[in-house]
Amino acid sequence: MRYLKDIQEPGMGTWYFEIDNDGVAYRQMVYHDDAICITSNRKHEQYHFMLAEHPLDAQESYYEEISQAEFEELWHEQLQLSMEDWNRTQSLFPVGTRVEGYLEAFFPQGTLVNLQEPHAVGITDTSVLRSQTPAEWMYPRCRLIAEVSGYDEVNQWVILTRAEVMGSQV
Structure with missing residues (x-):
């Protein structure tokens, strides 16, 4: 797996992806500027289950490759927030x-x-x-x-x- 970060236009937040060798996303997080985070494992009232529908090209200039550890740390933070529900x-x-x-x-x-x-x-x-x-x-x-x-x-x-x-x- 590979891990990508994409800082969108102002107001669009920071997007994180876990992708396979074909660019297919398996997990995704969007951290908005207002500290709200949407994750692909939970249904969001407005965005449903948010996960990239098409393969991502990790070579595109707007993606920054990040470590698995960085991705997992952010993912783990979100899991902890929903631990009572889990x-x-x-x-x-x-x-x-x-x-x-x-x-x-x-x-x-x-x-x-x-x-x-x-x-x-x-x-x-x-x-x-x-x-x-x-x-x-x-x-x-x-x-x-x-x-x-x-x-x-x-x-x-x-x-x-x-x-x-x-x-x-x-």
């Missing part, structure tokens, strides 16, 4: 629990699922979902049932298996 989410969704939610977004890591509790986000394998789900059901807001199999501590997501899209929308 602990609550884990207690609400223990491993083995069957859950219901709805499709939210498609990320390189998998399909994000709204677990219908404040700040509770699940993730499941997109390729498995696509292999067993009609294409017309693979859209945000389609209902899904799944089983909790673990936790992604890096993103504070609930890992879901045995996911089935129900076809109806919430």
Whole structure:
């Protein structure tokens, strides 16, 4: 992975990206001038799940390569701010629990699922979902049932298996 920083125009904040060798973003943070930070692992009321949709060209002059340690320090600060919500989410969704939610977004890591509790986000394998789900059901807001199999501590997501899209929308 590579780590980039981009200082936008005045008022647009500072953007941080974790990208793979093809430029695909896996994690992203935007620190605004007013000290508000938007991270890709949490749904924002205005920006939804903010993650670059197209590969980034790290050679562009406006990107500055930063160390993994610098990125991780900033990411860790944001995780700490949501630790109370994360602990609550884990207690609400223990491993083995069957859950219901709805499709939210498609990320390189998998399909994000709204677990219908404040700040509770699940993730499941997109390729498995696509292999067993009609294409017309693979859209945000389609209902899904799944089983909790673990936790992604890096993103504070609930890992879901045995996911089935129900076809109806919430």
